[in-house]
Amino acid sequence: xxxxxxWVAAFFTLGIISFLYKDNPWYKVCESIFVxxxxxxxxxxxxxxxxxxxxxxxxxERGNYSLYVGAVLxxxxxxxxxxxxxxxxxxxxxxxxxxxAGLYIINYFASNIMVQVENTLTPLFADAFNQPTFSAxxxxxxxxxxxxxxxxxxxxxFFFSKEHKGFMGGMAKIGIWTIMITFGxxxxxxxxxxxxxxxxRMDFIFGDWLQLxx
Amino acid sequence: xxxxxxxxxxxxxxxxxxxxxxxxxIAFSPTVSYIVIVLIAxxxxxxxxxxxxxxxxxxxxxFLFVGIAVVLPFxxxxxxxxxxxxxxxxxxxxxxxxxxxxxxxxxxxxDPPSAPELQPMAETFFRLCIExxxxxxxxxxxxxxxxxxEMALRKTMTFPEAASKNYxxxxxxxxxxxxxxxxxxxxxxxxxxxxxxxxxYYGTPYDSLPLVRNVKNFSNIDYSFNLSxxxxxxxxxxxxxxxxxxxxxxxxxxxxxxxxxxxxLRAGQLIGLLGGLNGAAEFEKACNKLGKGTKxxxxxxxxxxxxxxxxxxxxxxxxxxxxxxxxxx
Numbered sequence: 284x285x286x287x288x289x290w291v292a293a294f295f296t297l298g299i300i301s302f303l304y305k306d307n308p309w310y311k312v313c314e315s316i317f318v319x320x321x322x323x324x325x326x327x328x329x330x331x332x333x334x335x336x337x338x339x340x341x342x343x344e345r346g347n348y349s350l351y352v353g354a355v356l357x358x359x360x361x362x363x364x365x366x367x368x369x370x371x372x373x374x375x376x377x378x379x380x381x382x383x384a385g386l387y388i389i390n391y392f393a394s395n396i397m398v399q400v401e402n403t404l405t406p407l408f409a410d411a412f413n414q415p416t417f418s419a420x421x422x423x424x425x426x427x428x429x430x431x432x433x434x435x436x437x438x439x440x441f442f443f444s445k446e447h448k449g450f451m452g453g454m455a456k457i458g459i460w461t462i463m464i465t466f467g468x469x470x471x472x473x474x475x476x477x478x479x480x481x482x483x484r485m486d487f488i489f490g491d492w493l494q495l496x497x
Numbered sequence: 498x499x500x501x502x503x504x505x506x507x508x509x510x511x512x513x514x515x516x517x518x519x520x521x522x523i524a525f526s527p528t529v530s531y532i533v534i535v536l537i538a539x540x541x542x543x544x545x546x547x548x549x550x551x552x553x554x555x556x557x558x559x560f561l562f563v564g565i566a567v568v569l570p571f572x573x574x575x576x577x578x579x580x581x582x583x584x585x586x587x588x589x590x591x592x593x594x595x596x597x598x599x600x601x602x603x604x605x606x607x608d609p610p611s612a613p614e615l616q617p618m619a620e621t622f623f624r625l626c627i628e629x630x631x632x633x634x635x636x637x638x639x640x641x642x643x644x645x646x647e648m649a650l651r652k653t654m655t656f657p658e659a660a661s662k663n664y665x666x667x668x669x670x671x672x673x674x675x676x677x678x679x680x681x682x683x684x685x686x687x688x689x690x691x692x693x694x695x696x697x698y699y700g701t702p703y704d705s706l707p708l709v710r711n712v713k714n715f716s717n718i719d720y721s722f723n724l725s726x727x728x729x730x731x732x733x734x735x736x737x738x739x740x741x742x743x744x745x746x747x748x749x750x751x752x753x754x755x756x757x758x759x760x761x762l763r764a765g766q767l768i769g770l771l772g773g774l775n776g777a778a779e780f781e782k783a784c785n786k787l788g789k790g791t792k793x794x795x796x797x798x799x800x801x802x803x804x805x806x807x808x809x810x811x812x813x814x815x816x817x818x819x820x821x822x823x824x825x826x
Contacts, residue, residue, distance in 0.1 A: 303560045329677060332640075333677055345695065390733075399760055402764040472772065472773060473752065476752035479751075481563070483612060485571070485796075490571070493519075495522055495571075
């Protein structure tokens with residue numbers, strides 16, 4: 284059974300990779316089966332985790348009747364399938380949007396704005412404000428300067444109330460360079476990630492399936 | 498159509514030959530490995546010269562070279578030196594500082610497509626935890642995360658030093674399974690783990706598991722390690738568990754999102770970061786437990802060299818094309 288599974292997995296892996304040559308029926312078959320299985324897997328997982336484990340067992344075994352509120356909202360969401368009363372689905376949607384927005388505002392403001400701003404406002408040549416002026420190592424000092432200059436010039440680049448000319452233009456140019464270097468680093472990491480996926484599949488083909496790797 | 502069928506038949510025949518006829522396993526000697534490297538380099542120089550002459554290569558040639566660069570190192574005996582970065586050492590140090598018996602929460606927020614990068618991290622993490630006698634509580638915000646954890650544990654248990662520890666389910670580690678709800682799950686866990694995981698991965702009631710019976714919320718967790726491939730993942734853990742509830746957390750990320758984690762690392766919201774396959778290899782080195790991360794790094798570096806070479810070739814083609822256009826005008 285395990286060998287059969289390996290052959291099936293190899294068939295689908297090669298089928299998907301065959302797209303690199305060109306679009307073909309083998310690829311189409313593999314893609315369609317993948318989409319179908321993914322949809323089925325999600326449906327089954329969410330049914331057993333949400334409807335059965337959380338809702339049904341929550342009410343029947345743990346007596347948590349507040350779950351009915353969520354269940355009713357869920358049913359209201361499904362009413363969009365009936366065009367005449369589809370407008371009712373907007374209510375649970377409004378609840379979800381409101382609750383999520385409320386949570387996100389707090390989370391993002393605290394973690395991505397306040398903490399990051401606080402961390403950007405650091406002394407250039409010291410490890411902390413209560414440390415002597417030149418206590419930081421050269422490496423850390425350079426890092427602090429890069430952060431300060433990069434943040435400031437990056438903000439200048441997005442400041443459109445004044446024309447980007449002269450001193451302002453120079454700062455904006457440094458800002459765009461900073462942003463481009465960031466994108467470059469991000470792209471480099473993305474290439475690394477995609478290569479890792481290919482390495483994983485090739486390890487499966489040549490290792491697990493063909494058993495050619497020591 | 499006829500040509501396509503011929504190509505597919507050739508792939509099938511090659512695969513069958515490799516499966517049945519080729520002696521296994523294949524391993525190149527160092528001399529053969531270096532000859533292969535030189536041959537690839539010569540081929541790249543040849544393509545570069547042809548490009549300068551105005552004869553461009555098709556995209557399939559690029560794919561072929563990347564494929565060769567990824568596959569051939571599997572059979573080579575060459576190794577690559579791995580340098581330990583501070584962010585990886587932070588994860589290692591944080592785990593090493595924990596006393597035996599400390600409770601570690603491990604959230605597996607990824608699925609099989611990200612396994613080549615994150616699975617080696619998971620295996621090394623488990624090996625280190627078992628070695629240090631740490632108690633591991635596994636969970637997942639992605640449906641297939643807990644399954645990945647099970648696979649990593651099974652692999653870990655094949656190592657004699659891990660198998661000899663007699664790591665027991667329910668006492669030394671538990672798998673709470675997947676729970677839907679993304680960051681709302683983390684939010685609820687801040688007040689009560691059990692409300693989100695009434696039963697574990699195998700259906701055992703939460704209170705029947707000795708390890709987690711007295712674990713109410715994050716205040717009972719000594720360290721947390723998150724393996725993340727996207728949403729929900731490290732960002733949500735930082736925003737809710739770290740910043741609100743003060744959880745100490747290290748993370749292993751796919752390379753795609755590793756760059757966006759550095760601000761959290763610098764701000765001290767994360768205690769360590771393993772970024773992509775490179776991070777996995779460094780973590781293996783830090784723990785002195787070499788595995789697939791280290792092995793894959795040679796393929797990774799080879800493919801990067803090929804990509805850089807084709808970026809240079811592509812740029813040469815672009816600028817030559819521009820020059821020719823100007824000459825025509």
